[in-house]
Amino acid sequence: MKIFTVVLSSLRPVRFLIVAFTCALLLLSSAVPAFAISSPQSDPKDATTQLLGTQREADEVAKEPPPGLKEVQKKSNEGLNEVQGAADIEKQKRPDNSQGATSVRDEVENFLGKVTGNK
Structure with missing residues (x-):
């Protein structure tokens, strides 16, 4: 029990920062789903036609x-x-239509290169 009180007393100066960080994290995590609103919307009539078929x-x-x-x-x-x-075959990724695609590793290396100034 004494260890617990020592830890709490040592955290007292940074307690405000911990609370502020937690509140910011909660605020941002609840706001992230709102970003999906700006994504491109599909035409509902197309989906209905495909489903009816x-x-x-x-x-x-x-x-x-x-x-x-x-x-x-x-x-x-x-x-x-x-x-x-053959529905939506043009939208699916296959080896024959993704030859020019960059891998995740290449994208990360390019990003890190830009951040560090090596590229």
Whole structure:
């Protein structure tokens, strides 16, 4: 118990700084989700159209008996997979469309180089 009181008495001069830092941290952590408002918004009509098409296909498949292996393989070879088909294929990252992308390591090295003045 004596150790606890010694620690508390030694923290007394910096107590205000600890409280101020904690309050600032709470304020900033609650404000971070507000930054998502400025992100680009997608068109709700596009998503609805895609969902309706997917729902229509699911209803058609549900009315029929389960598809065979050949049919499933044929359908899945048309795009990314059987369900998604080729929808949003241009938005997904693949090795063939990300050859010019920089890695996280390169980005960090560039940033540190700019900060330290080496680049």
